[in-house]
Amino acid sequence: MSTIRVPVGALLAAGVLAAGLAGCAASSTAAGTTRSGSSTAAGTGTVTVFAAASLKSTFTKIASGFEAANPGTKVTLNFAGSSDLVTQVTQGAPADVIASADTTNMAKLSDAKLIDGTPSKFATNTLEIAVPPGNPASISSFADLAKPGVKVVVCAPQVPCGSATETVEQAAGTTLKPVSEESSVTDVLGKVSSGEADAGLVYVTDVKTAGDKVKGIPFSESDQAVNTYPIATVGSSKSKELAKAFIAMVTGSEGRKVLSDAGFGTP
């Protein structure tokens, strides 16, 4: 489990810097918060947020915006695979907010009555074909992935991106013969960016994060498997006010801006 503690001082400095660079994309978080001032008045303290690994860059941004808008608060972030997060919360890990990458894992917590109320859906993600720069196997459609000799890497059916892959295969009527079924989307991306594989199926946001290390090829069948991200307050949380304020920021206009910049869709 990787816990990321974001030092307040550094964030303040970053906030000042961002505010100074008017017109820069990063400034929107800090500046927007000051302008609206909506989600504040939650008091001081620490809020611990457990979030799916794919939310790492966006939630880090949102958390710094939250700390800037609520002086005296601190956001502790813990990123891991959604099923790991659910296991950690079930075993009593001290989380205030949990954001999962799929509804199935969140349902496990709802069923066990470990979260408050109904989770809010705040983002969606779809699959995209990722190929190494230069596209050595000349992939241009989903059907191309089934061409003989093309080394395709996908997620195993046991993990969310793998079940999305299976749905897309059925929708497209194409059966893939992957050379590897990885247990996380990062492993798929790694195999593609290193050039080991000719193509892989990852999320749109992963392609965006990877920058020029991979090239994304959208395909029409991807809308058959839309992954929805829910967020909720953990029932055992001791700072529910802060937790609610943080969720309000994620689902509000500022959070949406950060998420859509990273390629996430609106549920």
Next chain:
Amino acid sequence: MTPVSAPRSKARTGSRTNRRDTRYTGVPPWVFALAAAGALFVLLPLAAMVVRVNWGEFIPLITSESSLTALGLSLRTSAASTVLCIVLGVPLALVLARASFPGQRLLRAFVLLPLVLPPVVGGIALLYTFGRQGLLGRSIELAGIQIAFSTSAVVLAQTFVALPFLVVSLEGALRTAGTKYEAVAATLGARPTTVLRRVSIPLVLPGLASGAVLSFARCLGEFGATLTFAGSLQGVTRTLPLEIYLQRETDADAAVALSLVLVAVAVAVVGLSYRRPRALPSQAGTE
């Protein structure tokens, strides 16, 4: 070889019984208390796992097709890797223990590096060596050999992480054995290869055996380098640790059951390696 090793084994058993009778064994009580805490630290998590096993489903879980395929693949690749470790590790240990040349200490440090390196780093290093875009990958691919996503990639990953275990065990055994008998054999006219085959290797056979068993155990548990370098596909590259990691996502019962199988195999293997060094010298003497 009988005249060489027989006196040695006799001397050893003699000294051991002697030592047991007279040796000072006053261990302070608080050391026992701390030792008990240390033992608990290792045993408690294992016990906690055994408690979590769903015994009603245990047999179906560990005999499912994917489990058996993964176990079979693990045993086959570990055996192949151990052979490769012996082929590459014995000469390395001999050179490190017997020869003397500039850069020897540096070589030893680098050979032992995989012991302390996170396996995932080993996987990345292998990827940039044998991968399709790697240092050797292109020429290997031109020769018509595909390493990426194949079982050979698993064997390479396991050999990389397990090789130091064999080299360390064997180098230690070679240094302990000393060069007396080798020198005698040489003065009697034996050529270096004959000395190696008839004297050195038989003398360090127990060390070689325990090193090989430890390497095998390390191969069985290999996860990080395999995941990074070889990928994960049932029957080709998905070894038992990778299967456990994947099952954990959806079926905690299956993951726990398979973990217990791996623990059982590891205990058997390590138990074997710690019995061998004591059993073998007398065997070597009677040969």
